[in-house]
Amino acid sequence: MDVDTLKDALSDPKVSEESTESARSAAISARQDARETVSRLNERVQLEVAKAVGATVELGTSGATPKE
Amino acid sequence: MEQANTAVLQPASPGQSPEHWGTKSFSSAAVSVLAVILVSVLIWRFLLKGVRVSLGVRVAVYLSEAASAVGLSLLVSYFDIFKKATYVPTPSYRPDWHVVFWASAWASLVAYYFVVKLVAIVTKESEEFKSRQLTSDLEKANVAVASLSRQRGLLVRVTSFARSMVNKKIGRLCALLVHPTITTSQLVESLNPNLQVQANMKLIREFFRPPEGLNVQLRLALWMKAEAASGLPERMVIAYSWDGERENCFSNRSAERMKLLDPLGTLSEVVRLYSEPAQTIKTIPNCIEAAQNHEFEFFYPEQKQKVASMILYKHVFNSQTQPVAVVLTLVSSLPNQFHREDEEQFKTFLDEMLTRIEMEWVLLQLTKKLGPERAAA
Numbered sequence: 001m002d003v004d005t006l007k008d009a010l011s012d013p014k015v016s017e018e019s020t021e022s023a024r025s026a027a028i029s030a031r032q033d034a035r036e037t038v039s040r041l042n043e044r045v046q047l048e049v050a051k052a053v054g055a056t057v058e059l060g061t062s063g064a065t066p067k068e
Numbered sequence: 069m070e071q072a073n074t075a076v077l078q079p080a081s082p083g084q085s086p087e088h089w090g091t092k093s094f095s096s097a098a099v100s101v102l103a104v105i106l107v108s109v110l111i112w113r114f115l116l117k118g119v120r121v122s123l124g125v126r127v128a129v130y131l132s133e134a135a136s137a138v139g140l141s142l143l144v145s146y147f148d149i150f151k152k153a154t155y156v157p158t159p160s161y162r163p164d165w166h167v168v169f170w171a172s173a174w175a176s177l178v179a180y181y182f183v184v185k186l187v188a189i190v191t192k193e194s195e196e197f198k199s200r201q202l203t204s205d206l207e208k209a210n211v212a213v214a215s216l217s218r219q220r221g222l223l224v225r226v227t228s229f230a231r232s233m234v235n236k237k238i239g240r241l242c243a244l245l246v247h248p249t250i251t252t253s254q255l256v257e258s259l260n261p262n263l264q265v266q267a268n269m270k271l272i273r274e275f276f277r278p279p280e281g282l283n284v285q286l287r288l289a290l291w292m293k294a295e296a297a298s299g300l301p302e303r304m305v306i307a308y309s310w311d312g313e314r315e316n317c318f319s320n321r322s323a324e325r326m327k328l329l330d331p332l333g334t335l336s337e338v339v340r341l342y343s344e345p346a347q348t349i350k351t352i353p354n355c356i357e358a359a360q361n362h363e364f365e366f367f368y369p370e371q372k373q374k375v376a377s378m379i380l381y382k383h384v385f386n387s388q389t390q391p392v393a394v395v396l397t398l399v400s401s402l403p404n405q406f407h408r409e410d411e412e413q414f415k416t417f418l419d420e421m422l423t424r425i426e427m428e429w430v431l432l433q434l435t436k437k438l439g440p441e442r443a444a445a
Contacts, residue, residue: 001386003292003307005436006429009265010290010308011315019266026232026267027274034228038221 093168097175104179119191126191129184136181143174215409222413229275230420233268252438261432268425273310275417276379276398276406284402285374287311289318291338291395293328302328304338304395322367335365337380338395346384346393349415353377354403376403379414383422385429396422 108115118125147170240258244250273288289309293302304326311317325336334340341350355375358364366372377400385392396418400406406414 001390001392001429002433003392005432006265007307009262009429009432010269012262012266015260015263015266016315019263019270022233022236022263022267023270023274026236026271027229027277029235030225030228030232033232034221034225037224037228041220041224 089167093171096168096172100172100176101179104176104183108179108183115187116191119187120195129187133181133184133188136177136184139177140174140181143170143177147171147174218410219413222410223416225275226413226417226420229271229417230424233264233271233424236267237264256435256438259431259435261428261435264428265425265432268421268428269308270310272396272418272421273312273398275421276400277312278400278402278405282402284400284405285311286401286405287317287374287399289397289399291342291397293342293393301330304328304336304342307394325367335367337364337378338397341380341382341395342393344382346382347415347419348382349411349418350380351378351406351408351411351414352380353405353407356403374401375399376401377405379406381415381418383418385422385426394422 115129119129120126147167237259240260244254244258247254269288269290273286276288277286278284287309288311290307291304292307294300294305303323305323306316306318306320309315309317322336326339328339328342330339337350337352341348352358352364355364355366355378356372359366366375379398381396383394383396385394398406
């Protein structure tokens with residue numbers, strides 16, 4: 001691996017501005033995407049919890065005891 | 069007649085009355101107590117379960133506790149069970165089998181009161197103990213849930229950031245698809261590895277960037293081993309640095325401390341990490357605290373203003389053929405910006421991004437080899 005090639009690419013002034021802009025816009029889009037995904041996952045978890053709690057309440061009111 | 073009266077009025081203590089009423093009644097009471105206790109032992113588990121599970125049983129047992137206490141008092145006062153005169157024959161009162169019966173009834177009530185009181189204490193105490201245990205378990209579960217949520221959030225962010233640059237590249241390449249024919253130059257320009265290398269490196273800093281509105285300086289640096297030169301010892305140098313606005317954002321005042329072999333000992337964290345295996349990560353959440361604990365050293369006093377929290381990560385490019393080791397550092401002026409519990413997620417992200425940079429680096433070298441054909445195209 002030619003280290004100079006990497007160094008030249010990193011300090012290439014021709015793409016400096018574009019790379020900054022590209023990274024910033026990608027970060028904005030990634031943050032938004034992550035927020036939406038986390039929100040979806042949280043909704044899913046809440047739904048699962050609600051289902052589990054509902055099942056427990058039904059079990060309690062029916063007088064049945066869970067098998068050990 | 070007078071003699072008979074004298075015999076009747078002779079003083080006697082309980083148990084010594086002519087017909088042993090005291091002995092009879094207390095023996096009977098003892099048998100009753102034993103019987104109630106025996107029955108309680110036999111039904112103890114069902115009784116406890118009933119009190120715990122059924123509200124009706126619970127109310128009945130707790131209510132009967134108070135009722136038995138009242139019953140005890142009534143029996144004692146109405147039948148004079150404990151009055152000495154009850155057991156000593158007197159002209160006005162002569163005990164009979166009723167005394168034996170009611171003494172047994174009283175004793176049974178005493179035993180019953182004892183049993184229900186015990187049931188109440190056992191259930192209430194065990195419930196309180198269980199409640200404390202559940203509270204403690206709930207607190208632990210809440211901490212675990214918060215930790216898992218944080219980890220999950222970070223991993224989602226890692227995936228989103230890693231994907232976002234690929235999406236941009238896909239967009240550029242798909243734009244070429246509309247052309248019926250393309251040249252090598254067009255393909256190379258769309259791949260644009262130079263842009264990809266820089267953008268990916270800058271995206272690493274964006275990932276760690278603190279929220280807007282905070283006056284925090286966050287600097288990224290990629291350290292590599294300097295080319296060997298005559299008379300100069302091997303040392304680590306910054307190949308690239310970026311603070312979000314400009315490159316070369318490090319003063320280079322610590323250059324003397326970056327020697328890979330120093331007779332005075334290694335003081336730099338960068339040099340220390342360079343000797344570690346690939347993918348080693350080190351997080352220093354609070355550099356001032358670490359310095360107080362002799363786990364970190366500032367090279368000059370002004371450094372405390374700029375270096376408050378750090379991440380160091382060792383990566384090896386192309387480890388299969390000709391390995392090139394680098395150390396990537398993120399230095400924040402905000403104490404506790406980075407946390408040790410997030411290290412695994414940070415490592416995943418840095419490994420992912422540096423692997424992408426390596427791919428672009430390989431592509432860059434390949435496109436350079438295209439030279440003559442590219443010109444011809």
